[in-house]
Amino acid sequence: MSSLSKPSRRNFMKLAATASGGLFLGFSWTSSVASALEVVSDTAIAAGEIEFNSFLALSPDGIVTIFSPNPELGQNIKTSFPMIVAEELDADWTKVKVVQAPLDTNKFERQVTGGSGAVPHSWDRLRTAGATARHMLMEAAAKRWKVSASTLTTDNGMVVHQATGRKLSYGDLATEASKVPVPKDVKLKDPKNFKLIGTAVRNVDNHEMITGKPLYGMDVYKEGMLFAMIQRPKAFGMKLKSVDAAAAKAMPGIVDVVTFKSNVAVVGKSTWQVNKARKALKLEYEEDAPLESSTDHDRIFKELLDSPDATVHRKDGDVAAAFQKAAKVIKSEYQCPFLPHSPMEPMNFFAHVRLDGVELAGPTQTPERARSEVAKLLNIAPEKVTVELTRLGGGFGRRLSADYVVEAAELSSIIKAPVKVIWTREDDMTGGTYRPAVRYRFEAALDAKGNMIGYKLRGVGMSSGNPTREDNFPSGSVDNLLIDSVEHKSPITTGPWRAPITNFLAFAEQSFLDEVAQAAGKDPVQFRLELLAKAKKAPVGEIKYDIDRMKGVIDLAVEKSGWGRKKGVAQGFSVYFSHRSYVAQVGEVAVKNNVPVVTKVYAACDCGMVVNLSGAYQQVKGGIVDGLGHAMYSNLTFKNGAPDQKNFNNYRLIRLKEVPEVDVYFVNNGINPTGLGEPALPPTGGAVANAIYKATGKRLRNQPFIEQAELKTV
Template sequence: MKTTRRSFIQKTALLSGVFSLGFDWFESKANAGIIQQMNPVLDANRFNAFLSIENTGKVILYSPNPEIGQGIKTAFPIVVAEELDVDWKQVEVRQANLDTQLFERQVTGGSGALKHSWERLRKAGATARQMLVQAAAQQWGVDASSCKTSKGFVIGPNKGQKLAYGALVDAASKLPVPSEVTYKSRSDYQLIGSFVKGVDNYKVLTGKPQYGLDTQKSGMVVAQIVRPPAFGSTLVSFDAAEVKKMPGIIDVVSFKNKVAVVGKSTWEVMQARKKLVCSYSDTSNLESDSTHQKWFDEGMKTDKVKVERKDGDFHAAIAKAAKVIEATYECPFLSHTPMEPMNFFADVRPGSILLAGPTQVPQSAQKAVATLLGVPENTIQVELTKMGGGFGRRLNNDYALEAAELSSIIKMPVKVMWTREDDMTGGIYRPAVRYHFKAGLNEKGEMIAFYLRGVGLNAGNSTRQDNFPVGAIDNVLIESFNYNSAITTGPWRAPITNFLASAEQSFLDEVAVAAGKDPIQMRLDWLQKVKTNPVGKITYEPDRFIEVIKQVAEKAKWGKKGANVHQGFSVYFSHLSYVAQVAEAKIVDGEAKVTHLTAVTDCGEVINRSGAENQVIGGIIDGYGHAMFSKLSFDKGVPQQKNFDTYKLIRGNEIPTVEAHFVNNGIAPTGLGEPALPPTGGAVANALFAATKKRLYRQPFAGPDNANL
């Protein structure tokens, strides 16, 4: 496989002893040069992205994307090291800070980082390898095609011809960059697809990484912010007279409906905050759970919907159907609950601003602060810290804006710290949604009509109108309706599809039962129809759907586990990846219990098998736990769950065993951090139905609405 180099515009400095290959994230460009001194190399602001090789043989890669536990900081260098053909022990990866001129898509979200950078990373490693080979060939006076590489060495055709990469960096840097490079064959991969430990594993286990909460800067003060307890309420007044007298307290200031307590230490600020007296506007007319149920009911009846998709004539087809199946599904608001609560540091000074903290979108944070304070973006530096989870919560910039605005008011560098209660009651939540499905079957049990209406609270379009089973059904109608709620919401792991998949896959299981068909075979029949005669636009590849379905049926021994093993099936396409799952439930002491889940994932090329398995297993456990246990409820705008004593997350002894398998197809890698979560709720609900003959229409499944499973 060959790739052609385009023009490269980045300048490189000169230094004997270090070979630096910069590669452009915008165009997959590459160039080589010798760097004048190591300090500029360590300054990510000076380079777009680069691979450097020291004369000791060490390979250094700067990773531009925030690491949030998705393993990108390990996966990126694996790709480069594979194409470079270097011993993994020689690789070191370092986190880059925000640089909007040199990097593109410094974002952790949407499971898109590796897909975006796959070709760029391969080209960086392959180009460096080819130049090192050329340098060695010239030194030996042989043809470069007669040389090969292995674990950081170039090996010549004659006995004794072997040179380490570090010994070749000077000569390689003086060569022209090749216009074409050849990638390694998949059959020669040694790192890609293998099990590689995370590059930060040891540091995490020994407490060395610096998270946002660990940030310490010269002259820094600490602040906590009191926000209105109810969504939709406003601050009327506050009394800080006693608070200002307390030890270590520097100031108490209000801004944008909030009151900040500023002090010398976290403990002193926390104690003072308890003494702060605030009064708020009347909350009697604010949103409660009953308000949301009323809105859902209205949304299901209104004719002011947006038609998201229309194939054929659904109404005519459903009128002729021999059998009609209908079902309604609902999910609550959910908190992200990352283990590290929100926090951010800001030092706002005339002409320059330093921001530091855990954010999934550093450039977005930079832009938001620039707009807030009316300053040029290029005056704002953003340092990226390690993150203790995010799941989409850190795609929002509210906590970064709080730190920047507060620093601009008090004229001091400040770290704003949220408590767990702040984190759980201050938004930003997974939107609550209700779905209504309707299907029409003909006399043969074939689906001839399919209907979906999604009603969301701050969810926008709560449907995915081009996804399967659309494309297999002749008559389809998909509608959406949205209510604007005062409760702040935002992306939550696998946005929209995290519950849509659960509802849809549960409904399709109900359709299969009504049609007297095996749920797996029914989907396979539909997908065969899509292959030969798709109806309208589709966004998925039926062959890849078929493959994960067939493999999971085989791996899970579908229908062959015995009388007390009740299986449920689910399959979904999201973030360009395909995941099929089979959940198993057993009756234990008179109660249904999910004991095992099997998943087969097609995410294209698996870069790090260890990281990939962790992502799939973690996504399934996350999806299972939230489907079973988690819920936020509201009374007059006030969240009723404020900590883990009332907002339940899955416990260790409640986790079923999970096995993860992958389709080995060599396709360019796609998303993996999110796709395993959406199908989990449906597989679990279908397994529990198989065990109890009771359908589950409302999450959480273990909540009062689904008592006595």
């Protein structure tokens, strides 16, 4: 038996219906038009004969069930998705159930968690699904009562005929409603009539999480499953030379020791046994690429900032002329280190490679990528690979990659058995993929009146492509602007880390704008507002951010924080646009015992309509704590290709006592939802660094802040 059972059609249909019939409403995630499915007998349901896409189901007992296709890693879509459906359906929220869907690209679209795009992508589709079911229920009631459907309303899972006071529950009407023709177009609610959307709703998995029910990849257990841990090269740039596994193979519970590529997998009957045996391996490695250290990166980055071979991403006006005639030039460099993702649940995945297909199960942000890469590895059709999704115990971009899925599948294909590969915390922290280190050089040209007439940004990235965001503010507000980059190829594997690129770039940009504002003799907020006003009146080139939305969060943050009017604390400001949303923050710092302490952060957010107020607050607060903690404390350094920090004993994360008070405010502008999982993180570092400067007179240009001499000597 499996402790985390696969959500089969049989199980889902049993959950969604009873023997007395019910309404099964299928809807395509690629279309906003729903389609009704034929009501079948209980026998047919049990036999799994009904075909469906992603769908809404209504059973005669009034239970509304929906498949949630996207992976859930804490961003709350597993609660928000059904809230959207239930709102348009006018359902009784206490009777809504949610089932995690497996990977099925024929029935679902964009089964991805990343880029803060789940709710924006599915908003209209989910609303239409709920509204379509509501229409069919009203038509069924109208037919039974022999009245016009236009005389009916719905409320909390009931169809109501106001003229006579008659009511029928959705469950009573489910079977009849299934026979109503599906409308091609349905009217959606006016948002001003929303009852559920915009309220605070508890996470649908709360009870299971609190009581320890199996939800996560670590909970997966399949009959006959073996366990494995893999020893990977201990340094980036090394490959395996020789293996002596005799001692490991002789240990209790060990089934096999397998070498593939430069990996050595120990396979056995329990994680304890395989972890102990792995330590008995005698392995030799040899150099395969340069073994880089952090001191090498510092030197390389500084050299590349002067490289003549930069890639230009945006150029407006005559930059050279602007700097030549400038009354004042400001120039600064900012650098950040590598960071591991550090999800609380380390990497793990189950794989069973059989002759007739491959079964995969575990936590992934990109199940389709996992399937396609496994299919490519094994040279089989993707249709022969199934992926069961579990809840993710954190991801932050690490589980966008499929390397840990592929190695589980490759190992299963070699040992001809089902296996679950588990990474330890040390494996997770030393095995990549990391937030890439980067260095930026900023230059600004001011005229005699303190107006910014020129702006230059060069980024040196690390095997990550373009480390800039050339179309973000202040682009479009400066007449003469140049943004370019140089890339350094490294054997150290890097990839997306929460709010990719902008997680550090926002800090650097917003800190530098404060430097420029000071040189111009202007208030930092007013300086930014003047730039936005110029972009509004006389835009330079294409502007890809919404000036009014950015100004809206600035105004709200200034109002709520009492910007510039408080005594006893130093305030720092930051505003950023990322993942379609806008967040302005004010950080407050007080000097206690000669040490600057972050006491409070105000956040003003414009993410469009908020679906779940509770989840939204937690996303913003979590992003701020994540951004603050990593800016202040976290650092992954390398020596000869190997990470110095291998576990939380010497890799510093923020501690509970260091978390400041956080106030969150949302702009209610009525537009459709935009991203929220990442946008609150990028502005935090800048708001805090600018506040520390106000409090101490020391400008922080590198992360982590805590390791800088300027902060230690305050």
